[in-house]
Amino acid sequence: MTIGLRQFRYYIAVAEEGNFTRAAHRLRVAQPSLSRQVLLLERELGLALLIRHPHGVTPSAAGADFLVSARAAVKAFDDALQAAKLVAEGKSGRLAVGFLVAAGLDYAPAVLRTFHQRFPGVEVDVREFDFTDTSAGLADGVTDAAFIRLPHDGAVDLDHVVLARENLVAAVPAGHRFAGKAQVCVSELLAEPLIAAPRTGPWRDFWLFNDRRAGATALVGAEASTFESELQAVATGRGVSITTEGARRFYNRPDLRFVSISDAPVSTVVLAWQRGVVSPALRHLLDVAREAPAHP
Template sequence: MTVDLRQFRYFICVAEEGNFTRASARLKVAQPSLSRQVQQLERELGLRLLIRHPHGVTLSTAGAEFLADARAAVEAFDSAVRAARLAGAGKSGRLTVGFLVAAAMEFAPLVLKTFDRRFPEVDVEVREFDFNDTSAGLADGSTDVAFLRLPHGAAGLEHLVLAHEKLVAAMAVGHRLASNDEVSVDDLLNEPLIASPGGGPWRDFWMFNDRRDGADAVVGAEASSFESELQAAAAGRGISITTERARRFYYRPDLAFVDISDAPVSTIALAWRSDSTSPVLERFVSVAEDAAGHPVEDGHGPGAS
């Protein structure tokens, strides 16, 4: 059987217009060609779909039944084409966005809201990660893109830098350094620090291991989340090296946040796997680039080690 979708469309139009002349005008197709295509459809199906009259056509019993199915077939095809085009253009599909709470609160809501408004057909899942996975799911492929802080220690990623911010030391209010306006990295090297689990570049950065000449840091406690890190610091178990945004978003009366005069800056970034070819991801990164073009002032969002 040789039947194509064009014949379905022609038949539907003739049935709706009840007249070959009006249908040919609506379709912008020559009437003889239209008539031949409908006749060919009837021959292929072995059915009489239309009853011809001098002034038009009416549907046969079989034609009335076939019309509903023909419309459903055309609508399904058109829907599939639309979906494919949207997916190919990065305007539909699925995206899993990971985030570290220490990196996402400032930029993630803005980017996610803007992306949802521009591309409502994309199904976005958002997943939170703690310091046990500082790549926020990118290392094992459980996320497509993530808001995180550098250095995360995962290989094969690309980044869009969103902001930089200074480091501060969060400590119990009774600590001997709590009343200082600022401290130096050297002031902190012999102090117990709150560390993230495991090792690698992330822990090295927040523990200032590049300033220790090979000596081990004093670990007062380990914490896998920012909230537990602050709890340990407030309990006097050690100092949390965090960022200045924490001063605003995580203020608490049992903690002092002291500037570190000579510490490196922390970098907030959007990251994704370098081998990704997803058009949806490209759209998401583009939205994030717009946000990064108008960065929020330092000190107006959360951040943590």
């Protein structure tokens, strides 16, 4: 006989009920089968776990000690099984969620708040990334999902849920010739020194309007890896920053002006993940993101 949790459960029921008939009723098994399994357990252990008397049974000294260990073993197994089920259902576990600076300000809090309300058992580790990693950790596999802006740099294949599309604006110093304008067009900005991300690639090309330059090289006034340092470079007169409407709300300051760009492409904010790598918990997060109100 191989001792297993079933024998442990049988013995626990008999010891707690003090009676094979009541224990069999509790377990919904036939009493002869229950009696046989407990007897086989005793023989396998070489111990008399129960003292049998005409009206029932009571645990022996060894049986009382074994009862404590048997309960602990059954509880540990049940707890492990329940924990595994919760992870498999996406109701427990951990998610590492990245966000690119200036990409998660409007949209990440609402999505993550709703997710926490629905799945409080999932621990979410939120990590901020600067412009040196525009995939916000996805390219290196250090995050499971990330709030980013398209396009991203890196060879990793990503899928995404679109959260918003934002119009672009130009951040200029308060004394700049564009500061008093309601809007400018892309062609007016092509000759301006621009603040650029530190890495070459699709991300940097997008914000420098390189697809509008007919092969000409953009004039880079400074490079910045964070949005705060980008705006600081603008304020000190080193160049113009191409950014989004959200900057007006979150980074408005007296030494800067934000001017609309009439014919610029939109910036798309997404919740992204590595294609084909979706855990149950991440699937729930993506469902929450898909339900988020659309933004223009």
